[in-house]
Amino acid sequence: xxxxxxxxxxxxxxxxxxxxxxxxxxxxxxxxxxxxxxxxxxxxxxxxxxxxxxxxxxxxxxxxxxxxxxxxxxxxxxxxxxxxxxxxxxxxxxxxxxxxxxxxxxxxxxxxxxxxxxxxxxxxxxxxxxxxxxxxxxxxxxxxxxxxxxxxxxxxxxxxxxxxxxxxxxxxxxxxxxxxxxxxxxxxxxxxxxxxxxxxxxxxxxxxxxxxxxxxxxxxxxxxxxxxxxxxxxxxxxxxxxxxxxxxxxxxxxxxxxxxxxxxxxxxxxxxxxxxxxxxxxxxxxxxxxxxxxxxxxxxxxxxxxxxxxxxxxxxxxxxxxxxxxxxxxxxxxxxxxxxxxxxxxxxxxxxxxxxxxxxxxxxxxxxxxxxxxxxxxxxxxxxxxxxxxxxxxxxxxxxxxxxxxxxxxxxxxxxxxxxxxxxxxxxxxxxxxxxxxxxxxxxxxxxxxxxxxxxxxxxxxxxxxxxxxxxxxxxxxxxxxxxxxxxxxxxxxxxxxxxxxxxxxxxxxxxxxxxxxxxxxxxxxxxxxxxxxxxxxxxxxxxxxxxxxxx
Amino acid sequence: xxxxxxxxxxxxxxxxxxxxxxxxxxxxxxxxxxxxxxxxxxxxxxxxxxxxxxxxxxxxxxxxxxxxxxxxxxxxxxxxxxxxxxxxxxxxxxxxxxxxxxxxxxxxxxxxxxxxxxxxxxxxxxxxxxxxxxxxxxxxxxxxxxxxxxxxxxxxxxxxxxxxxxxxxxxxxxxxxxxxxxxxxxxxxxxxxxxxxxxxxxxxxxxxxxxxxxxxxxxxxxxxxxxxxxxxxxxxxxxxxxxxxxxxxxxxxxxxxxxxxxxxxxxxxxxxxxxxxxxxxxxxxxxxxxxxxxxxxxxxxxxxxxxxxxxxxxxxxxxxxxxxxx
Numbered sequence: 001x002x003x004x005x006x007x008x009x010x011x012x013x014x015x016x017x018x019x020x021x022x023x024x025x026x027x028x029x030x031x032x033x034x035x036x037x038x039x040x041x042x043x044x045x046x047x048x049x050x051x052x053x054x055x056x057x058x059x060x061x062x063x064x065x066x067x068x069x070x071x072x073x074x075x076x077x078x079x080x081x082x083x084x085x086x087x088x089x090x091x092x093x094x095x096x097x098x099x100x101x102x103x104x105x106x107x108x109x110x111x112x113x114x115x116x117x118x119x120x121x122x123x124x125x126x127x128x129x130x131x132x133x134x135x136x137x138x139x140x141x142x143x144x145x146x147x148x149x150x151x152x153x154x155x156x157x158x159x160x161x162x163x164x165x166x167x168x169x170x171x172x173x174x175x176x177x178x179x180x181x182x183x184x185x186x187x188x189x190x191x192x193x194x195x196x197x198x199x200x201x202x203x204x205x206x207x208x209x210x211x212x213x214x215x216x217x218x219x220x221x222x223x224x225x226x227x228x229x230x231x232x233x234x235x236x237x238x239x240x241x242x243x244x245x246x247x248x249x250x251x252x253x254x255x256x257x258x259x260x261x262x263x264x265x266x267x268x269x270x271x272x273x274x275x276x277x278x279x280x281x282x283x284x285x286x287x288x289x290x291x292x293x294x295x296x297x298x299x300x301x302x303x304x305x306x307x308x309x310x311x312x313x314x315x316x317x318x319x320x321x322x323x324x325x326x327x328x329x330x331x332x333x334x335x336x337x338x339x340x341x342x343x344x345x346x347x348x349x350x351x352x353x354x355x356x357x358x359x360x361x362x363x364x365x366x367x368x369x370x371x372x373x374x375x376x377x378x379x380x381x382x383x384x385x386x387x388x389x390x391x392x393x394x395x396x397x398x399x400x401x402x403x404x405x406x407x408x409x410x411x412x413x414x415x416x417x418x419x420x421x422x423x424x425x426x427x428x429x430x431x432x433x434x435x436x437x438x439x440x441x442x443x444x445x446x447x448x449x450x451x452x453x454x455x456x457x458x459x460x461x462x463x464x465x466x467x468x469x470x471x472x473x474x475x476x477x478x479x480x481x482x483x484x485x486x487x488x489x490x491x492x493x494x495x496x497x498x499x500x501x502x503x504x505x506x507x508x509x510x511x512x513x514x515x516x517x518x519x520x521x522x523x524x525x526x527x528x529x530x531x532x533x534x535x536x537x538x539x540x541x542x543x544x545x546x547x548x549x550x551x552x
Numbered sequence: 553x554x555x556x557x558x559x560x561x562x563x564x565x566x567x568x569x570x571x572x573x574x575x576x577x578x579x580x581x582x583x584x585x586x587x588x589x590x591x592x593x594x595x596x597x598x599x600x601x602x603x604x605x606x607x608x609x610x611x612x613x614x615x616x617x618x619x620x621x622x623x624x625x626x627x628x629x630x631x632x633x634x635x636x637x638x639x640x641x642x643x644x645x646x647x648x649x650x651x652x653x654x655x656x657x658x659x660x661x662x663x664x665x666x667x668x669x670x671x672x673x674x675x676x677x678x679x680x681x682x683x684x685x686x687x688x689x690x691x692x693x694x695x696x697x698x699x700x701x702x703x704x705x706x707x708x709x710x711x712x713x714x715x716x717x718x719x720x721x722x723x724x725x726x727x728x729x730x731x732x733x734x735x736x737x738x739x740x741x742x743x744x745x746x747x748x749x750x751x752x753x754x755x756x757x758x759x760x761x762x763x764x765x766x767x768x769x770x771x772x773x774x775x776x777x778x779x780x781x782x783x784x785x786x787x788x789x790x791x792x793x794x795x796x797x798x799x800x801x802x803x804x805x806x807x808x809x810x811x812x813x814x815x816x817x818x819x820x821x822x823x824x825x826x827x828x829x830x831x832x833x834x835x836x837x838x839x840x841x842x843x844x845x846x847x848x849x850x851x852x853x854x855x856x857x858x859x860x861x862x863x864x865x866x867x868x869x870x871x872x873x874x875x876x877x878x
Contacts (some may be wrong), residue, residue: 073824081693222686224664374693380684383608383824390641390822397820398813405809408557441825442753448817449760449832452810453767456802459809460771463802489774492719493767499715500708500763504756507704512756519760551556 012532022430025067035059066433071440076381077218078226081374084187086180088369090121109136123169130165147174186368223376236279240272241320262328269329276312281305287355295355296347306342314338391444398448416537417458420529427525440514450522457530460486466552475550560801575845586741593744598751601698603655603691611681615649623673630654639823701755727850731842735765738838753828761835769843807840
């Protein structure tokens with residue numbers, strides 16, 4: 001007969017209560033958000049301002065404080081999809097190897113060598129004595145070391161082949177994979193640190209596929225601003241100056257580059273491409289002023305950087321020395337004395353803000369490779385607010401219309417279904433909040449669609465009960481059979497929709513993913529409310545009233 | 553007797569297959585027409601699939617498309633489309649336009665300089681103008697997005713059919729897939745006919761339509777499966793008819809509530825998701841039609857085995873989940 005054990009009743013009602021409590025913070029979105037922001041800020045900085053104390057006190061801490069994240073299309077912000085040019089690192093590796101290879105070939109293989117320009121990711125060395133080739137290859141092979149990966153056991157990190165009197169060195173496939181992975185991890189970390197330093201709320205920074213990074217920052221003005229923050233290169237190097245020139249087209253020669261000066265219009269420097277020290281060896285950078293009171297950035301190297309810098313300055317007293325940032329010579333001071341201790345300052349035509357930004361960038365470290373931006377989207381906060389308002393109106397109108405239709409069609413049972421619909425929505429919000437899921441504009445559409453479809457399971461059951469009533473086996477039996485027989489249709493119908501939602505989730509991106517999540521959770525909660533909650537109502541009502549006839 | 557709204561009479565006995573040649577033939581003709589139309593007229597792909605940039609402008613002054621175009625022409629951006637956007641949710645003095653710029657030769661995403669130049673040019677003719685959204689997609693990503701979109705629709709169709717095949721019979725699965733192809737073709741077709749913007753959200757809508765349409769189809773199939781066991785000697789055509797009639801009031805009510813919610817969204821939801829909501833609204837209508845007139849017709853044409861009750865492999869269909877109890 002129609003009975004639901006007590007423990008089941010408690011579980012069902014408990015879940016409903018949890019849904020209501022979990023969804024409640026979303027009704028006070030601004031307050032809860034201020035509370036959460038203040039708590040996070042206090043945790044991060046350790047100090048608490050009066051404003052933060054007020055914000056924290058504004059929402060009682062014993063209440064749940066999880067709220068749904070608003071997606072970029074609702075809150076406004078910027079979205080970037082960047083592709084990391086992982087091959088850049090191959091070139092850097094090859095460039096860094098060249099001086100050592102040269103030294104070894106000259107001293108051990110006794111050949112004269114020169115580097116030939118080839119593809120960026122290879123080191124092409126020509127030797128003058130073909131008969132010494134075997135020995136030369138052996139020497140170069142000495143540079144290779146085994147790669148330790150899951151698949152590449154026994155592989156070396158370098159592939160070495162010969163072509164006539166040339167030796168060509170490239171990174172092996174296994175090493176390329178390993179390098180790419182390191183490059184990506186490093187890039188992600190640096191992007192994350194730079195975005196975090198700007199202190200925006202809940203940025204999303206994710207690796208996508210082989211060589212891409214997805215960056216979503218709510219509340220930022222534009223994608224261009226975000227790009228600036230990330231800094232497409234921000235590579236700091238210290239290079240040897242070969243000579244100064246005023247001709248931007250002047251050929252620099254192999255192993256050298258021609259960079260413009262950031263300070264002087266029309267001044268160019270021919271530099272040794274291989275830096276003496278790079279920004280990677282910096283341990284600290286902070287804004288400062290030089291002895292004339294001009295804004296400057298003070299920096300300090302780590303031990304190996306300090307030694308390289310010290311040795312170099314000792315050997316090149318009197319020469320010019322270039323400080324290069326992003327392909328521009330910031331300044332090229334003369335080395336007056338040996339600089340030991342590994343610290344110094346960079347002066348240039350900076351404003352105090354610029355020195356501050358530069359210091360932040362230097363501290364965060366350089367990106368290992370360039371990034372190309374494949375996709376960028378900016379949504380203004382007003383447009384997002386308009387969308388929220390429009391979505392809210394649509395949800396209210398839709399819900400009211402559905403409720404009216406249900407009550408008109410099923411009377412008291414329609415009321416049960418409507419209450420279940422309300423519980424369904426609050427559970428949906430509670431789960432979205434607890435998951436930290438992101439609500440997007442298509443997500444709101446998903447919720448409205450759920451409102452429409454959620455009653456389907458109830459309709460199936462009610463229609464079935466109605467049919468069973470005709471066979472006149474009594475109302476209790478009709479209700480029982482109604483639920484029993486409608487079950488297979490409910491399960492099959494909803495599972496197939498879940499399949500579509502799952503595929504959307506795995507293949508979709510951004511807003512579409514948000515839609516898939518809301519649709520899926522909405523389906524689960526609607527089935528739960530239809531087969532458990534509405535049933536509990538119906539059964540409880542029936543036990544109280546014991547009606548002889550039933551009108552559905 | 554309490555008042556009850558009856559969208560469908562208590563007991564119906566409509567012969568849904570009387571006009572089968574017309575309804576099914578009509579559906580086939582429409583699908584063919586939609587495919588031909590899409591093939592010849594093409595789709596108005598958004599930047600997600602074509603690459604390029606869209607800029608949304610918002611101003612208190614009226615939109616003058618000609619002046620906008622003139623302001624932008626010195627920038628040599630290639631193909632630029634400017635359309636004014638109208639929506640009942642806008643304020644009286646809110647004038648919105650959508651500017652689409654083709655992908656620029658040699659650039660992945662459009663450069664910030666170009667966007668700044670466009671914004672500056674528009675500001676000279678209308679100082680009050682603002683730019684609530686700027687989106688730019690490079691050709692590399694757009695190519696991949698279109699591939700993913702096609703894969704996801706295909707994967708969803710195959711997965712759903714596999715499920716139907718497992719739970720029902722292969723004839724049902726064929727019926728379901730034909731109905732799904734029908735729904736997708738007609739939806740894509742209407743986007744081609746009116747040259748509505750076809751972007752990633754429309755793919756999301758297509759997948760939702762798949763889910764909804766199959767939901768509807770399954771409910772009728774479920775009843776058919778049950779009736780096939782119950783009325784072993786009744787001709788298939790009559791069993792089909794009976795099943796559709798029995799589930800008719802549910803079909804109408806569920807489609808009705810879903811449509812009401814969607815129409816509310818269509819009217820009040822703002823122009824940003826209008827295309828998406830339109831696709832779903834249309835899909836619900838087409839999906840409801842197809843589960844009765846397409847899926848059932850296919851099952852009817854293919855015939856189905858009638859000895860359901862004899863070998864209860866995995867339990868007789870209709871009550872497989874009956875032991876789930878509250």
